[in-house]
Amino acid sequence: MQDYILRGRLLREQGRYPDAEAYFRQAIGASPDQVEAYIELALCLLPQEGRRREALEIIDRCIQLEPDHAFNHALRSLILSRLARGRDASAAADQAIGLDPDGSFNHTVKAEAMLVQEKWKDAEMAARKALALDSDNTSARNLLALALQYQGRNVEASVAVETLLADAPDSPFAHLNAGWACLRSNDHQQAEVHFRESLRLDASLDAAREGLIESFKARSWLYRLYLRYHFFMQRIQSGTRWALIIGLILAVNLGSKVLQTIHPLASTVLITAYLIFVLWVWLASGIGHFLILLDPSARLALKPKERAEGIAVGGGLLAGIACITLGILWDSPAFWLLGAGLGCGAMPASLYFTNESSNGRWIFGLFLAFLYGGGLILAVTAWISGAKVLTGRSETFITMALIGTMLCTWIGNIPTLRQEKPR
Amino acid sequence: MELDALRTALAASPDNVPLLLLVANACIDQFSLDEAQNYYERVIALDPRQPEARTGIAHVLNLKGRGSEAILRLEQVCQDSPRHAPAWMLRAKLILAEGNATEARSHYEQAVALDPTLADADLVTRIDQAGGRADSSRRNGGRIRPQAAGDSQAGAYYDPDDENEEEDEDFFLDSEEESDAEMEREFVQKADISFAQVGGMDRVKEDIRMKILYPMQNKDLFAAYGKKAGGGVLLYGPPGCGKTLISRATAGEIKAKFLSIGLHQILDMWIGKSEEKLHEIFALARRNAPCVLFFDEVDALAADRKDMRTSAGRTLINQFLAEMDGTSGSNDGLLVLGATNAPWHLDSAFLRPGRFDRILFVPPPDEPAREEIIRLLSEGKPTTGIDAAALARKTKDFSGADLKAVFDQSIESALTEAMKTGKIVPVTQKELLLACKQVKPSTRKWFESAKNYALYANQSGFYDDILEYLGLKK
Ligand SMILES: Nc1ncnc2c1ncn2[C@@H]1O[C@H](COP(=O)(O)OP(=O)(O)OP(=O)(O)O)[C@@H](O)[C@H]1O
Numbered sequence: 001m002q003d004y005i006l007r008g009r010l011l012r013e014q015g016r017y018p019d020a021e022a023y024f025r026q027a028i029g030a031s032p033d034q035v036e037a038y039i040e041l042a043l044c045l046l047p048q049e050g051r052r053r054e055a056l057e058i059i060d061r062c063i064q065l066e067p068d069h070a071f072n073h074a075l076r077s078l079i080l081s082r083l084a085r086g087r088d089a090s091a092a093a094d095q096a097i098g099l100d101p102d103g104s105f106n107h108t109v110k111a112e113a114m115l116v117q118e119k120w121k122d123a124e125m126a127a128r129k130a131l132a133l134d135s136d137n138t139s140a141r142n143l144l145a146l147a148l149q150y151q152g153r154n155v156e157a158s159v160a161v162e163t164l165l166a167d168a169p170d171s172p173f174a175h176l177n178a179g180w181a182c183l184r185s186n187d188h189q190q191a192e193v194h195f196r197e198s199l200r201l202d203a204s205l206d207a208a209r210e211g212l213i214e215s216f217k218a219r220s221w222l223y224r225l226y227l228r229y230h231f232f233m234q235r236i237q238s239g240t241r242w243a244l245i246i247g248l249i250l251a252v253n254l255g256s257k258v259l260q261t262i263h264p265l266a267s268t269v270l271i272t273a274y275l276i277f278v279l280w281v282w283l284a285s286g287i288g289h290f291l292i293l294l295d296p297s298a299r300l301a302l303k304p305k306e307r308a309e310g311i312a313v314g315g316g317l318l319a320g321i322a323c324i325t326l327g328i329l330w331d332s333p334a335f336w337l338l339g340a341g342l343g344c345g346a347m348p349a350s351l352y353f354t355n356e357s358s359n360g361r362w363i364f365g366l367f368l369a370f371l372y373g374g375g376l377i378l379a380v381t382a383w384i385s386g387a388k389v390l391t392g393r394s395e396t397f398i399t400m401a402l403i404g405t406m407l408c409t410w411i412g413n414i415p416t417l418r419q420e421k422p423r
Numbered sequence: 424m425e426l427d428a429l430r431t432a433l434a435a436s437p438d439n440v441p442l443l444l445l446v447a448n449a450c451i452d453q454f455s456l457d458e459a460q461n462y463y464e465r466v467i468a469l470d471p472r473q474p475e476a477r478t479g480i481a482h483v484l485n486l487k488g489r490g491s492e493a494i495l496r497l498e499q500v501c502q503d504s505p506r507h508a509p510a511w512m513l514r515a516k517l518i519l520a521e522g523n524a525t526e527a528r529s530h531y532e533q534a535v536a537l538d539p540t541l542a543d544a545d546l547v548t549r550i551d552q553a554g555g556r557a558d559s560s561r562r563n564g565g566r567i568r569p570q571a572a573g574d575s576q577a578g579a580y581y582d583p584d585d586e587n588e589e590e591d592e593d594f595f596l597d598s599e600e601e602s603d604a605e606m607e608r609e610f611v612q613k614a615d616i617s618f619a620q621v622g623g624m625d626r627v628k629e630d631i632r633m634k635i636l637y638p639m640q641n642k643d644l645f646a647a648y649g650k651k652a653g654g655g656v657l658l659y660g661p662p663g664c665g666k667t668l669i670s671r672a673t674a675g676e677i678k679a680k681f682l683s684i685g686l687h688q689i690l691d692m693w694i695g696k697s698e699e700k701l702h703e704i705f706a707l708a709r710r711n712a713p714c715v716l717f718f719d720e721v722d723a724l725a726a727d728r729k730d731m732r733t734s735a736g737r738t739l740i741n742q743f744l745a746e747m748d749g750t751s752g753s754n755d756g757l758l759v760l761g762a763t764n765a766p767w768h769l770d771s772a773f774l775r776p777g778r779f780d781r782i783l784f785v786p787p788p789d790e791p792a793r794e795e796i797i798r799l800l801s802e803g804k805p806t807t808g809i810d811a812a813a814l815a816r817k818t819k820d821f822s823g824a825d826l827k828a829v830f831d832q833s834i835e836s837a838l839t840e841a842m843k844t845g846k847i848v849p850v851t852q853k854e855l856l857l858a859c860k861q862v863k864p865s866t867r868k869w870f871e872s873a874k875n876y877a878l879y880a881n882q883s884g885f886y887d888d889i890l891e892y893l894g895l896k897k
């Protein structure tokens with residue numbers, strides 16, 4: 001039985017998870033209350049996206065068998081963090097720390113749980129604790145650098161990243177981290193170098209590929225501005241974030257009323273500027289993907305869904321604007337409708353293709369289908385009938401499209417409907 | 424009823440070994456011993472070393488009351504196929520019935536070590552009791568107890584230092600002193616299939632001819648042009664696309680010895696930290712030159728040393744490098760063939776000149792190749808109206824193994840149907856097409872990660888074939 005575990009562990013360390021899993025299952029079949037085999041199995045499932053729920057079940061069984069073992073709780077915490085269940089992860093980490101306060105790993109998983117909850121300061125403290133207990137803990141060093149970055153303490157973060165790179169020049173994670181640090185300090189060229197190095201060391205590290213894409217997008221200054229905004233929003237607590245968003249809306253409202261008394265145009269300018277800002281915040285990433293699509297070597301890095309997003313957001317917006325222009329020039333409601341569908345579609349598209357939340361995908365996907373389908377059907381009918389003015393139904397469609405698009409910018413902020421992959 | 428259905432199925436494919444075994448086992452369950460024996464014998468006629476059938480015959484003999492003959496046969500099976508757990512298990516039971524508890528326990532443990540699912544608490548208790556009684560009977564001053572079940576009391580006086588047992592232990596524990604013959608039994612690949620049984624893969628076959636077969640067969644000719652016959656060839660590509668199969672077929676094509684080392688044996692080396700074993704394998708190959716030494720899943724042995732936490736792990740990798748370099752003996756006429764679906768896990772040191780310096784990409788089968796594989800898969804099976812070309816068109820991105828899964832699935836449902844009706848139900852095109860929808864092509868996922876390696880870690884053009892296949896490079 002021990003033999004199975006040994007073989008499985010070898011395979012797991014080599015990243016041959018399915019083969020390893022078979023051995024661990026055999027070991028469990030041979031003697032069902034062998035904790036070691038369960039732990040190994042959980043460790044084997046953990047790196048496989050989509051199998052973390054199983055990993056959680058397995059580790060729960062381990063804990064039933066061996067409730068006083070700190071490592072079991074720490075592993076449970078790690079699994080929960082990867083499942084984005086920060087609060088539970090934190091509780092599990094505390095249990096591990098309670099059982100073994102001097103275990104560096106226990107504080108490391110605590111740091112990760114805190115990062116998942118966006119509690120950067122606590123994450124920093126936990127990572128420092130882990131490092132104090134074991135200065136060779138590169139995971140903790142990675143987490144520390146991340147926690148500092150998220151707090152916007154870029155200078156300290158750079159130092160932490162340099163130490164990390166010096167300690168582990170062959171670690172793909174160190175370069176991943178360094179890449180983000182560079183992006184934060186606005187150096188997209190150096191960021192690209194680090195992301196490429198990270199990928200060279202481990203081409204299966206998807207986060208590095210995503211970083212590389214960000215560094216491509218950051219070639220445009222408009223996107224760099226967006227990144228600054230993004231990093232700023234990341235830095236503050238989610239409560240403050242909401243306060244800012246709502247505060248801005250109120251300010252724009254108030255401002256426009258005040259400006260109205262001075263000159264109606266001034267108020268329109270303010271509102272237009274605000275709308276452009278909102279659109280830019282929401283569409284920057286998708287437009288960035290569209291721009292990458294135009295670069296034959298950079299576009300290889302895109303996954304199909306990112307390509308689709310680029311086409312639907314950037315391409316849709318461009319095509320939408322073109323259609324509306326034609327509609328105005330030719331007085332053609334058909335182009336108006338087509339333009340409204342395609343252009344407004346950019347918003348739900350930016351929330352559909354790369355969204356990890358299935359509820360979110362449903363909502364934004366349905367709206368996207370409504371815009372494309374409705375726009376097309378109405379445009380075709382308008383074309384055939386040769387009408388010169390919008391029908392009542394078409395007007396309703398355009399109103400609904402505009403209201404829906406605005407609504408998207410609201411409900412897109414609800415965390416459960418908009419999950420990006422954790423960075 | 425069920426047995427009848429099986430017999431009918433057998434009538435349709437009389438040389439189907441798994442089916443023969445299935446029917447034979449079913450016959451035993453119904454106590455049709457002669458019939459069972461007949462089926463087992465048919466298997467043995469097809470494959471004289473088939474351990475399941477040989478064990479089955481022993482079982483029948485025992486049921487017929489010829490226990491000692493059965494034991495003799497089992498000894499043979501255990502010697503020829505030492506990894507066949509059921510033979511050890513049956514041997515344990517029969518030996519226990521003979522009363523030899525200690526030997527029974529040793530066989531039992533052997534069986535369970537090979538296959539833990541065979542564990543049998545009841546049998547353990549009986550062995551324990553038999554052994555225990557032996558002890559207590561000695562304490563009782565060797566009083567002879569009444570014969571309860573046949574002549575099973577002999578074991579009560581069994582001497583644990585008996586020669587027989589020692590022989591057994593030798594066989595398993597003393598691997599260092601394994602003779603050539605034993606090593607060969609473990610590693611020599613039977614030349615049982617040839618290129619004809621491998622569908623498609625024309626380019627790979629041609630490459631193997633040029634890079635392996637001709638050089639090995641015309642050593643001197645190649646030497647005249649300053650070319651070596653040996654060296655290292657690495658096959659890589661997505662899983663299930665025939666790397667292992669084509670390597671086995673190479674053994675069938677070549678007129679040289681072909682030693683094959685699989686993942687299990689590689690893992691054994693890791694666990695035993697046994698550089699010595701690796702050295703012995705190379706030494707055996709050198710003694711047999713010209714010889715092909717095939718490492719399947721070679722990435723497990725040639726792993727990146729960076730990934731190895733323990734230094735013990737590195738030693739084995741270093742040993743492998745040293746053997747490939749021929750530091751401890753000339754590698755003349757020795758060809759090392761490796762296969763892997765994760766070439767990126769290989770330590771880059773293995774790709775330097777003189778090691779695995781000839782790289783062959785084994786791509787997924789294209790449409791004509793799939794058609795050929797489908798023909799091969801349907802051979803010898805009850806089918807009707809199969810349009811291989813149409814199936815091949817519908818199975819883009821399927822690997823050979825995926826196609827096999829399609830067939831397995833359809834055959835299973837046809838067999839279920841056959842069991843119900845007791846008649847042969849052939850596999851139809853419709854069923855195969857249905858199965859095609861259920862089996863997910865497995866090569867896409869591999870190319871997803873391979874693409875990343877090809878784009879970002881393509882040092883010295885190692886992955887150019889992948890880029891070409893994906894149309895990313897002309
Ligand atoms: N070209 C082929 N012709 C006939 N059968 C094939 C072919 N390719 C694959 N198969 C079928 O698929 C099975 C699996 O193939 P094989 O074990 O050779 O794949 P592999 O490339 O070694 O995969 P892995 O990388 O997972 O080891 C074979 O046993 C055979 O049944």
Ligand SMILES: [Mg+2]
Nearest residue numbers: 666667719762
């Ligand atoms: Mg194989």
